[in-house]
Amino acid sequence: MCANGQRFAIGEPEAPKQGKPLYRLPELVRAPKEAPVWIVEGEKCADALAALGLVATTSGACSSAAAADWSPLKGRKVILWPDHDDPGARYAEDVVSALRGRVAGCELVEVAALGLPKHGDCVNWLAANEGATARDLQALPRFEPEPETELEPSAPEPLRRPVPPAEPYPLAELGELLAPAAAAIRRVIQAPDAIIGGSLLAAASLATQAQADVHLDGRTYPLSLWLLSVAESGERKSAVDAEAMQAAREYEKELAKAYAEAADSHTRDLAEWEARRDGAKAEARKKSGQGLAEKLNIIGPKPEPPLLPRVTAADFTAEGLFKLLSVGRPTIGVFTDEAALVFGGHGMAKETVMRTAGTLCKLWDRGELDRVRSGDGASKLYGRRFALHLLAQPVIAERALSDDVLAGQGFLARCLLGWPEGTAGTRLYRSENLRDDVALQRLLDRLLYLHRLPLPLDPGEKQELSPRALSLSREAMELWCRLHDTVEGHCGPGGRFAQVKPWASKTPEQALRIAGVLTLLEDPSAQMIDASTLERAAEVSLWHLNEARRLVGTAEVSREVRDAEALLAWAHATQRRHLHSGEVLRLGPSRIREREAFSLAIGELERAGWAERIEGGMFLDGARRRHVWRIVPAEEGR
Missing domain, CATH: 3.40.50 (Rossmann fold)
Known part of the structure; x- marks a missing residue:
């Protein structure tokens, strides 16, 4: 989770992977173990908090979390304060993912993003609250950690019956x-x-x-x-079709060339036939039509055009x-x-x-x-x-x-x-x-x-x-x-x-x-x-x-499941970790831009484990949203 105030439980440690050192690592290592470590996005934010006497660090930009070595946070209390935008939300989740199972004893608490403007960060907050101290930051509204009873989440279930793999083609x-x-x-x-x-x-x-x-x-x-x-x-x-159809395309070109010549010849034959027919009719009119049938018989049928x-x-x-x-x-x-x-x-x-x-x-x-x-x-x-x-x-x-x-x-x-x-x-x-x-x-x-x-x-x-x-x-x-x-x-x-x-x-x-x-x-x-x-x-x-x-039968699924698949695909394609109903109704797939269709689709995702409703909502897209869901990333559902 990124800005919903929920606690993230960190599992048992694994052998830490070597990676990029955390920013301001010497100060972090020297700081007392009881001092909380503030994790922010970007060096500028970390410097701003350190200037107030706080222990602050970062892995760098919003896409840097996976490459960092987070092992120095072992046994520390960690406060994560993400930027108030979608990249910030993703950074927060990436930090949690990097810590989970690797760093023992982390107690991670998120700071609510209340008061931050859209795309704002802690530097913006300090500028808006001139004269703020470390004590003021410590007093910011935070969600208290819940008792650590979290179980390992189960993987999402497929939205439809899995299709077995095809047999090798003979x-x-x-x-x-x-x-x-x-x-x-x-x-x-x-x-x-x-x-x-x-x-x-x-x-x-x-x-x-x-x-x-x-x-x-x-x-x-x-x-x-x-x-x-x-x-x-x-x-x-x-590419395959082009190779397979080469002979047919070449033959079609041959036919087209022959057709052009045959069409010219047909035009001349038709003109001659029409002239002879019209002449026979004109001559027959002088004789009240006498002998016309015989002459038309001699002229013959109208020339047929080429195929x-x-x-x-x-x-x-x-x-x-x-x-x-x-x-x-x-x-x-x-x-x-x-x-x-x-x-x-x-x-x-x-x-x-x-x-x-x-x-x-x-x-x-x-x-x-x-x-x-x-x-x-x-x-x-x-x-x-x-x-x-x-x-x-x-x-x-x-x-x-x-x-x-x-x-x-x-x-x-x-x-x-x-x-x-x-x-x-x-x-x-x-x-x-x-x-x-x-x-x-x-x-x-x-x-x-x-x-x-x-x-x-x-x-x-x-x-x-x-x-x-x-x-x-x-x-x-x-x-x-x-x-x-x-x-x-x-x-x-x-x-x-x-x-x-x-x-x-x-x-x-x-x-x-x-x-x-x-x-x-x-x-x-x-x-x-x-x-x-x-x-x-x-x-x-x-x-x-x-x-x-x-x-056959795999396509015979309900409209709700198809809508749920469309909603999930859209969320994954746009890298949304959270959805709120207003956003989906305004920007989501056209087939679910009605409240009833959205409700049925998100319900299917919840039942399958692809979406988790956040009780009480959260601050998202510049406002407090009542109806918010966390979306499981595609890679976690595999």
Whole structure:
């Protein structure tokens, strides 16, 4: 505590750490043991008190307490008089922390900061009380020490159920092309394995999804994969995504160049067609329209514009996606390292999220879209493919995972979830250029080759895909049946996957899709999935299922707990050791700037041990505050 007048009990001594000597140490050592030692902030304050005949010392400026050697205070009575500001409050707590457990027999009493102006110190007090003596200072109002019955405080409890750590991501199961490339990215960029693996797997899905489907007992499973990968800012999501998507970006540039040439040619063809049509109409008008149909037949249909050269998009609505797949290529992906663009965009707004989620689910299931509008009637698209990889920060992912519509519509259950532990703080710089890595370049060459393959279109169609069939070998079929039955057996009441049945029910299909992607990636002309590939795909799909089991539900916490987390994060970020209600309502997080919300949030922090109400209040921010709480620093709560 810093200015609340409470006594701090100092524990049993430890071996003192050598540090910076205290200021005015010779006078302190020579002073009688019964003389109290005044601790202030800064040499000027210590000199001012020493001039009155008091024993005074300091470690220096407000951030110096931890570096000082406080052992000379052993067995002394100590009076701590902090400056009246936030740095002074922190200095007082740092002094107490430095003394606790190291200096035996200290009896620490704080002087109330009554009468000090904001940012004031003892020098200001002496100036305002001209002629004051040591006796006057000794007579300042102080809180008398309470009997020493303090117990060791317990650590704060978490505000929500702790999430167990993620299992290691099975990078080795990604196969002979993806796994070595992933190892290279991990070695140089040093991002979490699941971010790397998910990014590469999604890029491979985008490159292969148009070429084949898995066929099993009359059912068709596209190779489109959806992934939702979560990591804090600074975990190098963007750097990994940039490497994984190189081939797609390069191919998109090639398409754009070809589109520009095709658009010029289309403009000329359209002008000629319109001129011939208009001429035929003009001539037919002279004959009351006679022969117009025949001439229009000869002229032929209106030239079709080239397809829009889009391979990926970062933001979308259901309407926009339908239009893009109507006039663009039939295979596309939404890839973004800012998932807030999707979850916070118009397509996921409250009034549109249901339609968007339903639209996307149809694409994942069958590659179909339909739309009925009063203005342009009904239309339906077949043979489309849509891959998805959203890289999200935790706050965005939590909102998505707790969204009832996204969960209820099945959008989230179709996503392979990944939320790995971060690597920040362990990433020493490596002087290595990934452009020179043979494994990564080999993968990028294969992805670019797959993108450049002609699209397998339905006869007579320009945009409707007709991917070839991938079947399962006999051994692969047996393995898949075991996977299906094992997962299903854990979905009943009390089963391992009972709480994540929507994800579990999709896992066997996810394994087929992943196996198809890995098969085409390693052999673009393959017709069959072998058992080895399916086994690797099963391992990856089960890892994602276990991630869903680990994560789903952690976002389903009350508004009060979320507000408490926001309040605690704000207090820690602004290094506040004390809070009073007026300050929070004026300056705190916007979500708790109402008294009721604040009361519920601070109550959660009190119950968890992160906040301690100071009975009777204290002098803080230039005034006496009735409602004050001490906040446990982040480092003490670990």
